[in-house]
Amino acid sequence: MTDTMRAGTVHIKGHGGDEIEAYLAEPVGEDGPYGGVVVIHHMPGYDRETKEIARRFADRRYLAIVPNLYWREAPGASPDDAAATVRAAGGVPDERLVGDVDGAASHLRSHSSSNGRVATIGYCSGGRQSFLAACSLNLDAAVDCYGAFVVATPPEGMPLKVGPVAHLAKGLSCPLLGLFGADDSFPAPAETKELETILTDAGKEYEFHTYDGAGHAFFSVDRPAYRPEAAMDGWEKIWDFFGRHLASARS
Amino acid sequence: MCTYHTIKVPVSGSGKGAEGWFPLSDATVYFDHPVHAPAEHTLNIDFLNTGRGPSARVAVELDAASARGLAEAILSTLERTPSELM
Numbered sequence: 042m043t044d045t046m047r048a049g050t051v052h053i054k055g056h057g058g059d060e061i062e063a064y065l066a067e068p069v070g071e072d073g074p075y076g077g078v079v080v081i082h083h084m085p086g087y088d089r090e091t092k093e094i095a096r097r098f099a100d101r102r103y104l105a106i107v108p109n110l111y112w113r114e115a116p117g118a119s120p121d122d123a124a125a126t127v128r129a130a131g132g133v134p135d136e137r138l139v140g141d142v143d144g145a146a147s148h149l150r151s152h153s154s155s156n157g158r159v160a161t162i163g164y165c166s167g168g169r170q171s172f173l174a175a176c177s178l179n180l181d182a183a184v185d186c187y188g189a190f191v192v193a194t195p196p197e198g199m200p201l202k203v204g205p206v207a208h209l210a211k212g213l214s215c216p217l218l219g220l221f222g223a224d225d226s227f228p229a230p231a232e233t234k235e236l237e238t239i240l241t242d243a244g245k246e247y248e249f250h251t252y253d254g255a256g257h258a259f260f261s262v263d264r265p266a267y268r269p270e271a272a273m274d275g276w277e278k279i280w281d282f283f284g285r286h287l288a289s290a291r292s
Numbered sequence: 293m294c295t296y297h298t299i300k301v302p303v304s305g306s307g308k309g310a311e312g313w314f315p316l317s318d319a320t321v322y323f324d325h326p327v328h329a330p331a332e333h334t335l336n337i338d339f340l341n342t343g344r345g346p347s348a349r350v351a352v353e354l355d356a357a358s359a360r361g362l363a364e365a366i367l368s369t370l371e372r373t374p375s376e377l378m
Contacts, residue, residue, distance in 0.1 A: 084324075084325075085325060085327065114346070115345070115346035118345070118346035118347060119346075119347070121327045121351070122346040122347055122349050123346050125320065125338040125340070125346070125349055125351065126340070126342075126345075126346040126349075128298055128320060128322070128338075129298075129300055129318060129320045129338065129340055129342065130342075196297065201298060256332075258325065264325065264332065265330070265331065265332045266325075266332050
């Protein structure tokens, strides 16, 4: 099995035709074509750890792209400075997020090694945004890793432009994989249960896994929240899910 | 968790960042994941000049006890300072 890949910065068309920065990790070899994954970065930004996740997908023979959602406010800034700037400005508007993910997905579909299928995966705030994108765009699969405020309403007075999006579930265009921590409060297990009910009522295909002993951000290898057992099993769930919905070419 | 809770306050003063001193326009205060401090969550303060770009920033990440101690020290210092100096 080949493991050759190429990875680096590209510029793509995002929401409104704006040019934004993105990180593209692409398998190199004769074993394509490949499915594509739009990796939606967490609230701390377009950072080294998220780029590592993109390369992990390329290692498993998926095209992966991370759009820099903070590019407009902070082009060229360090990830932590960019995240602080966007937080102070009120966060990423949902409409712009959908446009940027659409641009990233189009970039993958037009890649010479694409099999035509594209999924999203997002962590933390990106989990909610992955669900939002999958309810707004035509995708082949979506993964929500502990996204808060899909169901719940944020506290009053919060300046960030974030609101519940579960009412969009009837528009979900693809199967959804949800990976959550039982000790998480954002989202709390009761919220993900409520989302399951909403998805069942809407007749949507989904599978949720909630890990005991894990809280928010259990995939984050560089943070105290990292829970190896949950993360390793979560990755296996992702490979299985993408293997079924993303790996084979569109007929 | 990502708390999302953020309080933004206008401030007047100066801060020293990576490229030296600059005037401050705002501060944001939030309890969330730190970038550097070895804790799951910290009280974070960003002192910013929003007109000078993302790099015009002085950041601190404090554990909760430190943050309370700092807040009390600030208020105590101000209370002890003669009003004619402020």
